[in-house]
Amino acid sequence: HFERTPLRPGQIAAELDCSHQLVGKRGIVLSDKRLIKRYKDDQSNRLFEITDTAKDIYFSDDIDDQLKID
Numbered sequence: 578h579f580e581r582t583p584l585r586p587g588q589i590a591a592e593l594d595c596s597h598q599l600v601g602k603r604g605i606v607l608s609d610k611r612l613i614k615r616y617k618d619d620q621s622n623r624l625f626e627i628t629d630t631a632k633d634i635y636f637s638d639d640i641d642d643q644l645k646i647d
Contacts, residue, residue: 583614583624600625607631 586600593600604625608615612631618624 583618583626585622585624589625 586597586604590597590600601623604613604615604623607613607625612628612634614626614628616624616626
């Protein structure tokens with residue numbers, strides 16, 4: 578969220594100190610829940626981008642928001 582730009586799984590993995598494979602597997606789950614967009618760029622690099630739905634759920638300033646994911 579704070580990068581405000583799509584990231585490769587390896588970049589996310591470096592921040593979390595885990596493997597890019599783990600990030601990739603979690604990315605599939607998050608994409609299925611429509612919390613991130615998974616796509617490939619012109620050079621066939623996988624990119625992850627947070628969706629507006631995820632931003633609203635996780636980064637809202639509204640105190641009444643609950644972390645409910647349908």
